[in-house]
Amino acid sequence: MREFELFRDGMGGTVRIAAIPSAAAVLLPLLVREANERYPGIRIEIMDSLAQVALAGLLNGDVDIAITTSSNLPDSVLYTELLEDRFAVIHCSDHPFTTQKQVTWAELARESLVMFDGNSSIRTLTDAALTEIGASADITAEASSIPVIAGFVSAGIGVAAVPRTCHPTDDGSGHPLNPTRHARRCAPRRYRADSRAIGVPRMHSDRGSAP
Structure with missing residues (x-):
């Protein structure tokens, strides 16, 4: 103030x-x-x-x-x-992640991913997290806004890692997107890659x- x-x-x-x-x-x-x-x-x-x-x-x-x-x-x-804005995974309600309390970056890397585009600071962090564990992303779609990413996720195109301040609880069409927390912390520099x-x-x- x-x-x-x-x-x-x-x-x-x-x-x-x-x-x-x-x-x-x-x-x-x-x-x-x-x-x-x-x-x-x-x-x-x-x-x-x-x-x-x-x-x-x-x-x-x-x-x-x-x-x-x-x-x-x-x-x-x-x-x-x-x-500190921690990351969460959003996914359709019938995804196997629904039964898990936490999701690791390694588990996330085995999924088809919907990612923020390369201009986003969120993409920088997710790329760093995957690089830290030696994983490459199977990217099925990229977008610059969370509503678009949520739409892709709700359509079953993939899962997405998003900051908890901006992840939706519903995609607007009645299909819940269930968030779970990342478990792995991997930050080579100033902050952990599972938060910003x-x-x-x-x-x-x-x-x-x-x-």
């Missing part, structure tokens, strides 16, 4: 926020409601975008706040993590505005 206070105190009347779609759907509604109640004179503009696009918007000055993942951040950026960090990057010069 510190950013909204700065705008209230004279920096401007519009706060521009770029957020990855899952954050825009899960985190921002409550944030915006609270901001509207506390700072009614501020207008909030929200753009849902890919992780790298949200970060670029912040670096270029096109947006005031970015909510994105922690991957590929330049040294000029400070990062405040808001939550979602947070707020800031330029070093903005250190004083951090909450």
Whole structure:
């Protein structure tokens, strides 16, 4: 909320926020409601975008706040993590995974997979997880949005690994998609490949505005 206070105190009347779609759907509604109640004179503009696009918007000055993942951040950026977003598997209700409490990446690799496309930060993580265990994906379809991926899954085309903040509980046509959790943790770098960090990057010069 510190950013909204700065705008209230004279920096401007519009706060521009770029957020990855899952954050825009899960985190921002409550944030915006609270901001509207506390700072009614501020207008909030929200753009849902890919992780790298949200970060670029912040670096270029096109947006005031970015909510994105922690991957590929330049040294000029400070990062405040808001939550750890663990992955889940979505699949049709008659899939054998339904009887399992957990699904490993190795088990997932033996399935036909519906994947996010190569521009998505989610795809980067799923590729890293499969590479870590020496597995290659049998990709039957790729898409850029969770509704499309859920549609492919509900049609029986394959299963998909998605962050828990954006996995559906129903595909809209009455066919439940049952989530189970990944069990394997495999992260060669800054985070585990079975989860991702979602947070707020800031330029070093903005250190004083951090909450």
